[in-house]
Amino acid sequence: MLTEFTPTIPESELLEGTMQGLELGDERVLIAKIDGEIYAINNICSHFHTYLSNGDLIIDRLEVQCPLHDSCFSLKTGEPADIPAEDPVEVYGVKIDGGVICVGPRAA
Structure with a gap:
């Protein structure tokens, strides 16, 4: 769990x-x-331990599709859109600081 904002990439x-x-x-x-x-x-x-970033970005639905079993997850809420995944993935907060993407805890 991220407890503070961490710089990532420009x-x-x-x-x-x-x-x-x-x-x-x-x-x-x-x-x-x-x-x-x-x-x-x-x-x-959340269904099977694999990297979602190896899947497909579904731009028009703001989702990412798992490369193994095709479950899609909302980039906004982390909720799965379909089976076999049933549990959401964590969503993080994002802010830009000096042109760098920082990722941290989601605002309540």
Whole structure:
């Protein structure tokens, strides 16, 4: 669990319509940029331990699709859209500081 905002990569390195997996200490985080908005969720599928960043970004639905069993997860809420995944993945807060994407706890 991220307890403070951690700098990751320059915002300019995350191209529009792409995603990237990152390691922040013990956390595995996926960041994605769609329509200028940056999203951050846990990069590990809640159904089967695999990296969501190896899947597909579903831009028009703001989702990422797991590469193993095709479950899709909302980039906004972390909720799975379909089976076999039933549990959500964690969603993180995002802020830009000096042109760098920072990921941390989600605002309540």
